[in-house]
Amino acid sequence: MLQKVLISNFKTVNSYHFDSIDLSYEVYGRPLYDAPIVLVNHALTGNSTVCGDNGWWKGLIGDGKCIDTSKYTILSFNIPGNGYDKNPSNLIDNYKVFNARDIASIFAKGLEQLQINRLYAVIGGSVGGGIAWELAALRPRLIERLIPVAADWKSTDWLKANCLVQEQILLHSNNPVHDARLHAMLIYRTPESFKLKFNRSYNDEKEMYNVESWILHHGKKLDERFVLSAYKELNHVLANIDITAGRGEFLDVAGMIESDIHIISIDSDMFFTEEEDRITFQELQKVKKNITHGVIQSAHGHDAFLIEFEQLEKLLKDIF
Secondary structure, eight states: OOEEEEEEEEEOTTOOEEEEEEEEEEEEESOTTSSOEEEEEOOTTOOSOOSSTTOTTTTTEETTSSEETTTOEEEEEOOTTSOTTOOGGGSOSSTTSOOHHHHHHHHHHHHHHTTOOOBSEEEEETHHHHHHHHHHHHSTTTBSEEEEESOOSBOOHHHHHHHHHHHHHHHHOSSHHHHHHHHHHHHHSOHHHHHHHHTTOEETTTTEEHHHHHHHHHHHHHHHHOOHHHHHHHHHHHTOOBTTTTTOOHHHHHTTOOSEEEEEEETTOSSSOHHHHHHHHHHHTTTOSSEEEEEEOOSSGGGGGGTOHHHHHHHHTTTO
16 A cells, blocks of 8 residues: 655755655555564666565565565655656656655655664665665665665766666657667667577567567557656666765765675676676775675576566575
């Protein structure tokens, strides 16, 4: 069930002011305050429905699954403006108003409203993992276990460049959400993934290659459920992750985080690359001992965090 808390008098990093923000959320598993709490941060086109029949991470979270709803309380916030509550008044007109740190700050205030001062774990994929990094830097003692999956503490030049292309499509296309999704699928997957899935197979009925039909299907599917303002906003948040901005060097900031940090990469990820995560891991080892780096082996690129649940479970089983 979708619930909400009201965040009052919020000021963003760039000095935008909100009298109030509706922060919606869902709770799964054990009741709040009855069990260890796991905060799950959703990805760009995701939402607070993380498990159950329509849950986007139902392969990982649920009764008897890796993150077991019979043992943990699962909490997930919706990024304000993502459109999931179907309330037009909660959409964000100025898509550049929030960066990832603002979202983490809103989540932190939501936790305060719910009187939660300790989290067993925070896990997030993609931009959700970047927001998890930001939350850990913002509240260094809040999280016992920080688990960024297919994510990074910063938006790299490569990521920013792809987000710029996405932004240009969203601003100038006649069918913006649909067309931006077509481009996005090319960086969420890999050439090898396409070859394994389609192998140049042709659909005579549609008179096009199956890979073309598949990509067009994803564009149409997202266009039916995701609003333009949300895509523009979340794309901007994705392009603006940086726990060091205004704070200092990475090791100075990350070294203050008390959490055990479990970085999970995908070897074929072209979005948040394994190499960048490896550099982060190696640097962090200079100041922290409670850190691990696991790698999912997959041909499917960035989207593997939504596909390779068996591998993800093996990497997480000792944590949960």
